[in-house]
Amino acid sequence: MSASNDKGKGKEVALPLPASSSGSANPAASLSSLWAYLLPALNHIVKSPTNNSDKAPAIETAFYIGIHTACYSYFTSQSETKSSARSSGEVASGTDLYDQLDRYYIDTAREIMLGAPQDDSTLIHYIVPCFNRFSAGAVSVNRLLNYVNRHYVKRAVDEDKGWLRLNDVLESVAKSITAEDSREKISERLKQKRIDELKKWGYKTDGSGEPMASAETCAEAASPPDRVITVAALAHRRFRTEVFEPLLAVPVVKGKKAKNKIPKAASTGPPIPKGRLARALKELLESKGGDEEERSRLVKDLSAALRLVGVVPTHPLRKRLDKWERDQVGKTS
Template sequence: MSSSKGKQVAGHIPPLPNPATGSANPAASLSSLWAYITPALDHIVKSSTNNTDKAPAIDVDFYAGVHSACYNYITSQTETFNSLAARQSTEIPMSGMDLYNQLDRYFGDAARDLLLGAPQDDSDLIHYILFSFKRYSVGAQSANRLLNYVNRHYVKRAVDEDKGWLTIGDVIERVAKSAKSTDTRDQLTWKLREKRADELRKWGDIDAGPEALAEAESCAEASSSADRIIPISSLAHRQFRLEVIEPLIAVPKIKKKGGKKKIPKSNGVGPKARLARAVKELLESSEIEEEEKTRLASELATMLRKVGVRSDHPLRKRLSKNPTPAPS
């Protein structure tokens, strides 16, 4: 993803075949498992293609092999950890945690590479970021399906143990302000559910149906702090926010010279984050048609929401003022 507009040379990418492993067991250790699945992840997430609708595929045998290797590795870990837990009083890590952490680092590195490849010219930045995110996101969703056993076994258990994007402690802190000593258990349960729904409504119209609810939750997951356990696709989106978007929306620090504060100039109005400058240039340009401006601004606003940038952020507020496209 190296051109100034973030476009790639089109080309059909054949499915990645199952690699020959000989008698080696991919599930024998984390290192052997990671060596086995990394080519699949690289093919899905990092292959050079301009297709932002669908990630490159892997051979069906390789797909099944990855699923089986993850299943066997986590299952063997579960048996080992259960045995240790029976003999020790200290807390034993959940099976699958090491693989999940490895995936977290992988998506962080992939996102960081995208930031390093960003064009220096602000006028090209929005095109590059939008293309890069679409390509990265379809890859993340494909990886989410490929590694669904990690979601089903590790992520679900972690969420059940109150380690997800919204914990009981988060909700109780808010409910406590309105709770009464006379509240029944059912009333408190209802308040907890309402507070969770209120948080989700910040990310979408959760009353519009199951798909809208799922999308709102994935945005909320991506907005969570790095210590929260979330599904792999949301994990990837969170890393895109942390490694790509946050550096681009961070306002430059005020420099000091001779003991005095010096404010970097940005068109005479003080320091601006790089992505904010690009948005300003886009919306004020006389060389770009209004319909194109609106399309880019709308796509950028959607991307920011998907990676967990909150609606009260100045850039999201700026983009929300841009009119939506008129029906064709």
């Protein structure tokens, strides 16, 4: 995957990918055959070089329709053979494909992480375009595999397997529930708890903040890996776990502890170590000269990326980025 965000010449532009030749084989016959049919499209959409990292390359219309048809046929055949999955405890239809997609995004994110430069001064210049390209591909794949969202994800959410589960809110809601409360009243309080969670991601009921769908996408990406979420949020969650979280991690300083040693004053001790991304941001913000417009774009894109992958608003780096953006607004007002 390319790390460049240049829109000029010098890079191959990916043409629409034609349908792969599967001969007389039925792509919906098994998971392996379906995945073999899907994989060229996924690689093209998510990984192909492009002059514009904000837009994913396309596939030909016939291939697009073929994938929709294959997914529909695969889910339909699974539903027919596993109609008793819920009562017998078998794996619900669609879980295998969903897990395969999750592994694909894990591998793709790890490839990006392996390509990260060791020099902190160029880290953000690498990560931001990589994420923009990855995210554009994830959004495109989300549309391509919308049947996965409609058939599998929606059902999982209905079965309390989504990003926000009953157990997550039961404790706080239960304190305000009495024996006299009706089912409708309890349901209303659960809905309010969901709204409260979305407000953490910028949603406002008066419409002045982020749209509900946008806030929910971030909340989905912030959820633990065992939660079933939409295909786009699944990709963003894996970028968080495989790329951003390792870069945000603060290294542990190892050393022998002396017995009965009087602690030094905080001001005389060594500086507290920071994660690579925090160091890279500090270097970027404090650098002199260079393209100020480019620096501003990188910082804004990094802030948006951290939010989209589900890094919580209270994280120190997100708070620093938010403060920087407020300061920039103050300078221009």
